[in-house]
Amino acid sequence: MKTHDKAHEPLLHIVKRSAPVWWRAWLIRVIAVVAALIFSGVISFLLTGKNPIEIYATMLDGAFGTERRIWNLFQALAMLLCVSLAVTPAFKMRFWNIGAEGQALIGGFAAAACMLKIGDALPNYLLIPLMIICSVVAGAVWAVIPAFFKAKWGTNETLFTLMMNYIAIQLVSYFVQIWAVPAGSGKIGTINPNTMAGWLPEIFGQKYLLNIIIVVALTVLMYIYLKYSKHGYEISVVGESENTARYIGINVKKVILRTMLLSGAICGIAGLLLVAGTDHSITGDTVAGRGFTAIMVSWLAKFNPIYMIVTSFIIVFLQKGAGEIATTLGLNHAFSDIITGIIIFFIIGSEFFINYSIKFREKEAQTK
């Protein structure tokens, strides 16, 4: 068999960009967002026949239309950001903690248990600190169990943390049945509606302001912790290369345990804010998938807490806006998910073009 076909080079190949330039990176991101908007505009026109401009206007309205909506947006942003901050140190260490859902839920559950069982016995200035301690400890324990097994026996943390989610959810569902308010209803309604025992205080009459302030403070603290503390430095080294960590004498197991303790503790705080600061109730779905969405927020921001404000804003905005399309324009909820999906896909996809460029095969004439 003879072939004189010398076209042995493939038609296109992928080349890693040597030094990403910051302005080009941002240009690519902006192009990606614009392309996503145009593309989802075309899709929505084809599927629904509605004017895309109208759809986008409805999205903006859904997110910013009224003062209440703006507060809701920032509350949702704060909660997502809080869970994202929790998973970030673990992810930066390349410890795939996908158990934030369960860690936050168990933290919230600890707070709810305090409110239900000793809410009447203690004044708020004692009850709330106790709830904070219980939430933090519960979240930390939930996170440190898989970390311990990983450090000691090298178990897979991804599966382990995932399984811990289900345990937490079932545990909460079980106690929701037992402690149902009102009894026998099968769910926990508003806890202590009259005494408001264990409710986090409102600031300036705003229900969500305290949550937002706490998360802003956490964001700044996490940024400083990761960037300027010795612990943060160790997390980076362990994450980048365990070999380097061993080479300079970092106790990798200790760092894993310590970091997961922190990650779980912040998840516990997130649970506390959800239960005692927002819902004043608990169900198996209180965390509402934030534990998983947080992974995306953290990755998109490259584990930088300040960038995470932007990425969690994008996601919350899309959720709120897309929800509004569904109700106002009479489209079903699946459609808003399609839009959200397209936009996030483009944003994530742009990272590829920031790091790589595609080269087409040069013309035969040029190579000769």
Add this chain to the structure above:
Amino acid sequence: MSVAIELKDITKTFGSVVANDNVCLKVDRGEILSILGENGSGKTTLMNMIAGIYFPDHGQIFIDGEEVVIRSPKDAFRYKIGMIHQHFKLVDVFTATENIILGLEDQGKYNLKKAAQRVKEISEQYGFEIDPMKKIYEMSVSEKQTVEIIKVLYRGADILILDEPTAVLTPQETQKLFAVLRKMRDSGKAIIIITHKLHEVLSLSDKVSVLCKGKYVGTVNTAETNENQLTEMMVGKKVTLNIDRSEPKNCEKRLEVCDVSCMNREGVKLLDDVSFTAYSGEILGIAGIAGSGQRELLEAIAGLQHISEGDIYYHNPKTGTTDDLRDKTPLEIRELGVRLSFVPEDRLGMGLVGNMDIVDNMMLRSYRRGKGMFLERKKPKSLAEDIIKQLEVVTPSANTPVRRLSGGNVQKVLVGREIASSPTVLMAAYPVRGLDINSSYTIYNLLNQQKDKGVAVIFVGEDLDVLLELCDRIVVIGSGRITGIVDARTTTKEEIGLLMTKTEAYKEDKAHENA
């Protein structure tokens, strides 16, 4: 016998590196050809081109006298070429049979029983011992290799390429493999085997082709050659490099490695009864074929590799005390006051963190200093700037991630940091690998400066010319054993080359001990 495969003027370059330069080869049916060459001489690159993994820049490949183009591993299979790689490509949770038929585009139904039967037949034909239903994760290294070989035979390969097949085997397993290979040869297959080990070449093959630094040196009949001739062909002519070398001064025992052995998880000895002494004010070279235990040796000294037997003594010049470093962590070693610096082979994977900037990489050794929980970046920053200036590191700034720097500049950053802690022992593994001439000389000068300061320098190298001109003494290591300790000023390239391919342990000579 007819010619099975012939290569003519094959050239392959990677960037500016010429991996193969006009290489010619010829293998007959019913013949075993060994390809011999030092590390980086281009053996694996050449074989990868036959197996369709790389495509040659120019040159021709003939199979059964007809020119062919091999563009992919699939093409290679079509020409009945089968390659057994050094690193096995098997699915752990599958059985031997499942792995063997994996990816095979067979007409008709997937018939595991029939396949297992066929595997048995092949095993019996060539004398393999294998259970077709055994899962890969339950297998020893040699069994896995057997599966790889049967895999290519099952596909009907009659030109077999084995890339360093004996590197992972015990002597008994090697003998078994050789018996199988001879049987295959007798049944008319053409076999190409890549190896460094001269005695294997001599006992197994019919012909030997030698590569040296990417160039084809020649082919000889095994029956008409001997170890010395092959070594000479392999190491090439002596090249003078003009590296300055001063006489060692104030030599004191600094580091004593005594009867050290260590094993990997499978229980294979990576270091076997290794003993030597490193003196202050001298450069001790370590020569050997890649993977002979150099890495394990340095890591054992640095506290990164568990030692099953033996001790490592450090003689502290300040306090006059002697400490045993065995089973101590890197941190404990440093807390003992041992000034040990280590430039590891894997620069970005071990010595540095690629995504961190130069300043943060400077802190790796020293970040714990100072009280409080926050980092102190002032001193590391000035150290980074000093190193950039003194060693002429080409970088946009001290805040550039090190992975963006070129290989030579990465190495300057790493060596600069390790020297900055004023060590008493400096270990460097392949510090000039991949570096251009100027950067290489910068590194040689730095090592020489350390030697003149009275540091005990341990230099693991691969280029024999460099070892001969830079070092004072050279320890030669082969298959985890010390096969010789020679004086670098009087020895020859051939002597070292020969010792490198030996596996018998060298009995330490009292004359050297007193040197």
